[in-house]
Amino acid sequence: MNAQTIDEEKEELVACHSCDLLHLKTPLPEGGKAYCTRCGELLYAESPRAIETALALSLSSLILFAAAHLLPFISIDIEGNATTIFLVSTIETLTEIDSQLLALAGIFLLLIAPLIVLLVDVALLYRLRFARPERSTVSRQLMLLSRQMRPGRSVVSRQLLLLAGHMTPWNMLEIFLLGVLVSIVKLASMAGITLHEGFWAFVALVLVNLIIAVKLDSETLWQALERLER
């Protein structure tokens, strides 16, 4: 048995990441999902045109992310004293009153982690969707060079995908949204609250991110990257 056939056989096997049981891969219908027979964990899913759909969604997500941060978020009115805040005002205020730990948590969970995941998604999906075998001379030379260092892999894409994978658990936008709703209820009895465009962009952002999470798993991205570099 040569290395090639071992490699082909492995393509048809999948190990459950919850209990390590090996399964033989079977073709799924469109939108179908395969679960582990022993512990019930999701093994793999067949989502047709996942790359195209996710690219469109993550571009919308990026625009909404910008809108949520650049447009006014929420206004409060307590007995005639009114103020309007932006999303970034939360971090600003925390820094002003010397709550550095909370400011750091806020910056990381609400800005850095979601933005990294989003930017990597857009960049990689764009590359996977529009990659052509014939490239400009410079990028072709760069790719050949990177292949010499690590055969069959694109160093940058691989590092980006790894980075996004590490950031994913720390992306807490949807939890922040629930926090905003709880705050509104807390304030409703003592103050007038007005929601602005930034808030609605944020709601849309959370919804679009949820759809991306359903449509696109990291295995799809890794496989597409593998095919591209073969």
Next chain:
Amino acid sequence: MASTGKTGALTARNAGLVACHVCGKLQPWVAGSECSRCGSMLHQRKPESLQRSWAFLVSALLLYFPANLYPIMTTTTFGVPENSTIIGGVILLWQHGSYPVAAVVFIASVMIPIIKFLVIGALLLLVRYGHPVKLGQQTRLFRYIEYIGPWSMIDVFVVILLVALIQFGGIASVYPGPAAAAFAAMVITTMFSALFFDTRLLWDKL
């Protein structure tokens, strides 16, 4: 060649294969080698899983006390400061008749951390001392608590938002209390505890 153990179930490990922890790629197991797809170090099971998971769980448990005993925020109205703890906030919401929101905050801030401590602690003990029964339920339980864990962060976000919104100097202003950072740290440490736990250790006892 491949041994299937007592139960006849063929795992990747029994077949001499390993699924990369980071990207999931299935490949032949060679000790000390790197994943052929993502370049991460290959391990059959997450390295030092039990020790790391315990360490973060104990840290989280220690943080749970300041997070609940100290005030999470201070509201100053006409120069009079008033401290409120997490439980105090829930009680206030309840008294104002916001029952669903009071319930959400109570579940997210009080119940979820306790449930998470109990479940991760129990699973860690089961890996060490337990018999392999109802492993499917144990695995599913872990997936649930891993998913709901970060939702405890709600109260921290409420504080962050209220602090930014209510800065009216003389009339009213809100400042974060020492419990806010402790609570955020507790949620983050429990998330690390769950990230380091390897459910395959439960199944290895079969």
